[in-house]
Amino acid sequence: MTIRVTVWGENVHEQKNKTVAGIYPDGMHNTIAAALNRDSGIAAGSVTLQDPEHGLTAEKLAQTDVLIWWGHCAHGEVQDAVVERVAEAVWSGMGMIFLHSAHFSKPFKRLMGTPCNLTWREAGERERLWLTSRNHPIAAGLPDHFELEHEEMYGEPFGVPEPLETVFVSWFAGGEVFRSGLTYKRGAGNVFYFRPGHETYPTYHDANVQRVILNAVKWAHNPAARLAEPTVAPNVPVEQALEPIEERGPKLHAAGEEGYR
């Protein structure tokens, strides 16, 4: 079964900043998608902020098994209606991977329910990622640690909920640590946050980083049929109760009525 991946790219610094354009002449989103497409089980494409509806129409989301999100300077330009549509897709079973500065993207904050804040420093310092969950599928084929010679620092405390599992923790040359790989489930959808990827460094050309993203796509992919109505709260009428019961006491709702939301 082919996993259909959509990489969402903000695509602003690639257009405006010569350094970023030099590292990612095709855009970060296309670099990430191209690396994924080297795996025969994956069909990855990309969309950007500038596309109509940011490229994330209902049709596109319905055809996306795993959505990858990278954004930074234009979080505020993402329309709230698209954010809700993305959240509903996750709840219905779409996998989602948030990269680096997407910690402050609207969909990540929407799904976490927390500030998602951290400390940071842009100094091209060394980052070393350590595996904290042995043989986790997201770490398949990776050593117990690997390095990125130049990265932006993100430091704890990271304002996210306690994850299902902490998969990676980063060491930074300047003295900080960060929980770099975190798994969540939201509704029927698997969610993974992965820290590296500042746009002025060639992080998404790194083989280990590409491997983590590939592994995360496979981990996040849920082959089950998408839930048709992930937010519905159905009434179960008394006469359809699984055990015979009699209605007792006072009621607010007439039979068959919708609940309050």
Add this chain to the structure above:
Amino acid sequence: MTIRVTVWGENVHEQKNKTVAGIYPDGMHNTIAAALNRDSGIAAGSVTLQDPEHGLTAEKLAQTDVLIWWGHCAHGEVQDAVVERVAEAVWSGMGMIFLHSAHFSKPFKRLMGTPCNLTWREAGERERLWLTSRNHPIAAGLPDHFELEHEEMYGEPFGVPEPLETVFVSWFAGGEVFRSGLTYKRGAGNVFYFRPGHETYPTYHDANVQRVILNAVKWAHNPAARLAEPTVAPNVPVEQALEPIEERGPKLHAAGEEGYR
């Protein structure tokens, strides 16, 4: 140290529905607050949807250690700005307890990041709550199970994130089960969801239910000073790094610049 509790009541059915008014002539919020005030370590008051800013001004939240929320038919009338203010208060360290139909309240959905949906039936059937975490502080003084003779049914799957701990699971006469007591942490704030409390039944007069809410207040209370800026993401300049590092490579940000949000 006295724990300052604010009980937020929707206060609609108490005014419009004779059954509810008969059970809770002072309003559900005041019944809940009065039960808490029997504990000498607690000072509980109440506010309602109809108050200016729904009673939840910045000042009120600053003076609230634990906020309790009950709402049902008027979730949609709660202003979004107040919801954000409440969420920020939780992130800064305020404890929060959501009761029954508050599973669909705006603040709960905001903090969970999920649909928070379930199945339901209003038939006055028997509910039996079972303890699933022995000696949990929220279950202090309670037996391993207790019953509510008349309750609304809520059934699984409950659309919430996996909790830190599942404290109670409910059995219903009609054949369903429900995770009735769930703990979370959001930012610096402790959050508890507790299922019972349909307004047409005398649930908040029940001694065991009152005990759970009292215990939950004590559990959720965080005596640490509230975080002043729970959403801030401070830059750490290179020259203030805890370990000596030199700036390397290209940069996006000028020294001292704010990050993107």
Add this chain to the structure above:
Amino acid sequence: MTIRVTVWGENVHEQKNKTVAGIYPDGMHNTIAAALNRDSGIAAGSVTLQDPEHGLTAEKLAQTDVLIWWGHCAHGEVQDAVVERVAEAVWSGMGMIFLHSAHFSKPFKRLMGTPCNLTWREAGERERLWLTSRNHPIAAGLPDHFELEHEEMYGEPFGVPEPLETVFVSWFAGGEVFRSGLTYKRGAGNVFYFRPGHETYPTYHDANVQRVILNAVKWAHNPAARLAEPTVAPNVPVEQALEPIEERGPKLHAAGEEGYR
């Protein structure tokens, strides 16, 4: 890739009790293995308590991707050395599924670190399992609830650690509930506990139960190479430190010495 499954059966009541022998003339272990073998991606066999080393030699474990355990009246006859060998295999990456009364088996208690106790009643009452984690791979292809008309009751509180995820919760006709499907990770190994399966009822002939076990095998299977030494605690000499450091202060250990255990 074929998943190699070994089903461990206690194989006592099948030999001594006419009811059990009538339901499982080939033994419970062989019934479970046969159901799994209908999936083309699985090669399942069985071993029993009565085999030399209970059938669980180092070679057998090395060739087992997922081990399934059913035991009841003879927990105490399992040799401690075999229990340790099984635990080490899990830590090195073998998946493991514990069924029903295996909650009191030595390997389960060894891996949980808790009493694993519960309440119980053998009355052939109705059990209904509810899904609590939507689209969880262990629930693939299953409805939101399914029933077993005759089962032994297990009731909360269940003396296990809080799981990674609660996948199923059971309702019992006599008024109890039970967390029936729980996931854990121990070392590099995935562990699943699944409640149903009292030997006097035809539970392992049930299509839904067979489906859960099949799904759980696929979920627990870790395709990564088994860790060679899952319990090793290697010293990292100063001269091999990833960042240049100088040895400082007093020492207990000579260079290259083993640590204490």
Add this chain to the structure above:
Amino acid sequence: MTIRVTVWGENVHEQKNKTVAGIYPDGMHNTIAAALNRDSGIAAGSVTLQDPEHGLTAEKLAQTDVLIWWGHCAHGEVQDAVVERVAEAVWSGMGMIFLHSAHFSKPFKRLMGTPCNLTWREAGERERLWLTSRNHPIAAGLPDHFELEHEEMYGEPFGVPEPLETVFVSWFAGGEVFRSGLTYKRGAGNVFYFRPGHETYPTYHDANVQRVILNAVKWAHNPAARLAEPTVAPNVPVEQALEPIEERGPKLHAAGEEGYR
């Protein structure tokens, strides 16, 4: 309410090694206990490996609200019967704190069910602990990070189960990271692992370390009455079922019979 703390010390290197004896002339256990006794709400004493039954008689454990454990070179000398007694006390509600090299102590491995292994280096390097859970009670009064100038390094992957919460993560000068503060619940007992404390450095004289241990004692303390029988698995006879049911189908057990263990 006074919290009764017992500090268990291995007390070997204090007797044999001049460096350790110089830093801890009263023994590490007594240094830790003395720091705790500065809090008026705590009454801390100590026992050692050399005491009869290692100082951990049933009476002593019954009078201990929180047990702190430090051991290193003599893990193997701790009697298995005492380990089981300690584990049962935890399951019944006693709090327990494991310090530093106690990661390889018998009681910790017993309660975790995992290898509890790690990498290590004794080079007196700098350790910096970062808070990862804001306003966690175990971090009360502490800054977001603090340093120990000389410590032994412990590195990931740390072979423990995913905790309820990760409270601290350590940075080491040599390039490693480690999850340094981890919470668990086992039965009715709260368990905390805290990393620092190599015996050749003055770690337990450090004010921040003392504060963490003090906070952890308060967090781990469960004021509820200890469970009398934490491992019991009671039968619930049909005639005592909470809902009326009739016995159906074949049975293994006679009425009132004990279950198998």
